[in-house]
Amino acid sequence: MLGSTMVVATIPVTDLDRSKAFYRDALGLEFLWESPVSARFRCGTSTELSIFRRGPAPTEHTLAHFEVADIEAAVHDLESRGVTFIDYTEGPLTTVGHIAQLGPARGAWFRDPDGSTLGLRQS
Numbered sequence: 001m002l003g004s005t006m007v008v009a010t011i012p013v014t015d016l017d018r019s020k021a022f023y024r025d026a027l028g029l030e031f032l033w034e035s036p037v038s039a040r041f042r043c044g045t046s047t048e049l050s051i052f053r054r055g056p057a058p059t060e061h062t063l064a065h066f067e068v069a070d071i072e073a074a075v076h077d078l079e080s081r082g083v084t085f086i087d088y089t090e091g092p093l094t095t096v097g098h099i100a101q102l103g104p105a106r107g108a109w110f111r112d113p114d115g116s117t118l119g120l121r122q123s
Contacts, residue, residue, distance in 0.1 A: 009064035012057040065119035
């Protein structure tokens, strides 16, 4: 039943205007619409990301990741837009050039203005 529906990641933010600018300008997502408490962006051809205003909601895990064809190019592009990547030197993940090997895939992580962790993944 749900296998053919679109999934929309929803991320809490404390400052809607600041976060709208980050997701639109730094990440390059297509802005779709907003309400007084939320905004929606298109990601690719059939997925969307929603942000909604609320009090601080710290997380310690990746809330969403973007599938990319060329992770090095994506990291470079985002860095040129002011995105700061998280580097890991201990534990199960070790990044080199902000990128970690995850079995056959590779990943990189960054935070939005509220500290929510987002990622890039290349299969």
